[in-house]
Amino acid sequence: MSWVPGADESPYNIHNLPYGVFSTAEDPTPRIGVRIGDFVFDMKLAVRAGNCQDCPTCTALQDQVLNRFMSLGRQMWTKVRTQVHDALTEPSMREVASSWLVPIEEAQMHLPFLVTDFTDFHSSEHHTANLGHIFRPGAEALPANWKYQPLGYQGRAATVMPNGTAITRPHGQRIVEDRVDFGPSFSLDIEAEVGFVVGSANPLGTGISPDEFKEHVFGVVLLNDWSARDLQAWENTPLGPFTGKSFATTMSSWVTPLDALAPAMTTAPPQGPETPAYLKEADRYAYDVRLSVQWNGTEVARPNLRQMYWTPAQQLAHLTSNGAMVRPGDLFGSGTVSGPTKGERGCFMELTWGGQEPVMLADGTPRTYLRDGDTVRIEATAPGPKGTSIALGEVEGTIGPARHG
Structure with missing residues (x-):
């Protein structure tokens, strides 16, 4: 139990302790903080x-981003997490440590780390099969290579944005x-994802084996990989996503340490055909992360990362099988998290079946893709x-009108 008021009843309890970067009106310099309850x-x-x-370690913890601290490795991540836990639970620490707490309403949140690279995967069989049926009716839903390797694309680190950033409707072909026409996207969509830092x-x-995952991954964030489906459809062949994806990805303010997700570990779905040796796991596990997608306040989907x-x-x-290097601050996304039922589809293209089956929002309006002024929130x-x-x-963003030219 924590001595911090309300922390034990909060989902930001002593078992969580996510890292973020914040500033205040009194001290506008960004600095590292740990969320505990409403502080x-x-x-x-x-x-x-x-x-x-x-x-x-102490020098790194006084930085304006988490990158240097993350570079110190798992042993130090665990040590500092234990020290923070002890400071927030030991009654003798209450008097001195209370002065280190800032009410959450006084904190201005920033990107928690400098994103050095961004890779996005395409790892949900349900999502991939649904898009296959939408784009290629009557054909094989999954590409021939899909069950042999995790497919992905290299995104733009420069357009990974803090939670709450307004999203400008993109232009493109x-x-x-x-x-062929150039103008604002008509089919603006979302992708509910979990990101790994x-x-x-x-x-x-030198590649990283699946069994070395926990030694290299610091924690997780939520992502909304905004997607312009009409731009994406035209440019997708032969090299895959480009301008239909690169204009914006929203990231949550808090990085949940991988240690905090240990109780959420669960058995991953079975695979077949047999995977190549470099992808085999001694302990094949997934994480029971339950997402909620809200469109203008209406919950429209509840997918699960597991x-x-x-x-x-x-x-x-x-990602590293060809010898590619990853660095502190590299971010890779799970890809759209989707499940087998309609209520578990993590993007609006799936949810509305390519715009053919509108979703009814709580205000009585039917929707297919995003309109200017719409707000999407993922928790x-x-x-x-x-x-x-x-x-x-959480990740939240509101769509603003196109501004090109």
């Missing part, structure tokens, strides 16, 4: 109250009345120990 535990103040300010690098030319065919450990293994929870639950933050 942010100021790591900079905590470090400066001790006697270790010149050590690498699309087909209008059988001709790399902390420890690998040497160039249903993904390719696990995060396999994604990282494939997630995961089971904690002893019947508790933890929150993985």
